[in-house]
Amino acid sequence: MAGTIGTIDEYHATLKILLIGNSNVGKSSLLLRFTEDTFLPKDDVSATIGVDFKVVDTVINGKRYKLTIWDTAGQERFRTLTSSYYRGVQGVILVYDVSKRESFDQLDSWFGELNTYCSSKDVVKMIVGNKVDKEHSRVISRKEAEAYARKMQTLFIECSAKTRIGVKEAFDELVEKIIETPSLWQKKEKQPDNINLPRSAPTKQENSACC
Ligand SMILES: Nc1nc2c(ncn2[C@@H]2O[C@H](COP(=O)(O)OP(=O)(O)OP(=O)(O)O)[C@@H](O)[C@H]2O)c(=O)[nH]1
Numbered sequence: 001m002a003g004t005i006g007t008i009d010e011y012h013a014t015l016k017i018l019l020i021g022n023s024n025v026g027k028s029s030l031l032l033r034f035t036e037d038t039f040l041p042k043d044d045v046s047a048t049i050g051v052d053f054k055v056v057d058t059v060i061n062g063k064r065y066k067l068t069i070w071d072t073a074g075q076e077r078f079r080t081l082t083s084s085y086y087r088g089v090q091g092v093i094l095v096y097d098v099s100k101r102e103s104f105d106q107l108d109s110w111f112g113e114l115n116t117y118c119s120s121k122d123v124v125k126m127i128v129g130n131k132v133d134k135e136h137s138r139v140i141s142r143k144e145a146e147a148y149a150r151k152m153q154t155l156f157i158e159c160s161a162k163t164r165i166g167v168k169e170a171f172d173e174l175v176e177k178i179i180e181t182p183s184l185w186q187k188k189e190k191q192p193d194n195i196n197l198p199r200s201a202p203t204k205q206e207n208s209a210c211c
Pocket residue numbers: 021022023024025026027028029030040041042045046047048049072073074075130131132133134159160161162163
């Protein structure tokens with residue numbers, strides 16, 4: 001189980017997580033809910049410009065991890081640095097809004113972008129259906145989304161940044177899955193640079209499973 005603790009000094013690993021998805025699906029709100037347990041009223045929210053990130057500690061099985069969570073802009077005009085967002089990423093959360101069909105239908109193109117810039121098959125992917133508090137205007141059923149996640153072979157969870165339902169569970173599950181996939185972070189950790197490697201050792205690029 002994940003939790004936040006201040007007594008363990010050393011980080012076991014630093015993990016990079018990326019939030020992608022259409023504009024307005026609630027990526028920034030999910031990040032704010034997870035890192036600060038806050039939800040901003042509608043009038044205080046503005047669209048992300050380019051990219052934003054937050055750093056948060058989490059403890060899993062007694063080991064401390066540093067999470068850098070990158071929140072990307074959903075609006076096309078701000079997505080000029082796209083490929084650089086994906087560099088070194090170990091987990092990607094694809095967010096849609098359960099009350100907006102278009103945001104679900106466009107997950108295909110978000111997967112397209114992800115697969116273009118992120119060649120590692122090991123990167124942990126999770127589909128998150130946000131805004132389940134808007135049950136009255138829901139247009140994507142849990143069943144439909146689960147079937148899609150099965151087809152794409154990804155994790156899936158529904159949540160609400162507004163009510164906090166499912167938010168911590170989503171990030172915890174993603175991080176636990178990354179930790180269960182040592183090829184994503186262990187080799188990188190052992191070889192922070194390749195300057196002094198013996199000639200026979202693989203280079204960092206050859207050895208890294210990340211994007
Ligand atoms: N009802 C409800 N509204 C939400 C929820 N999460 C976010 N919102 C609202 O949805 C709007 C968009 O939220 P953002 O977090 O800015 O969305 P975003 O995906 O980061 O948008 P971009 O920065 O443009 O990519 C805001 O008005 C939020 O208050 C939720 O769980 N429930």
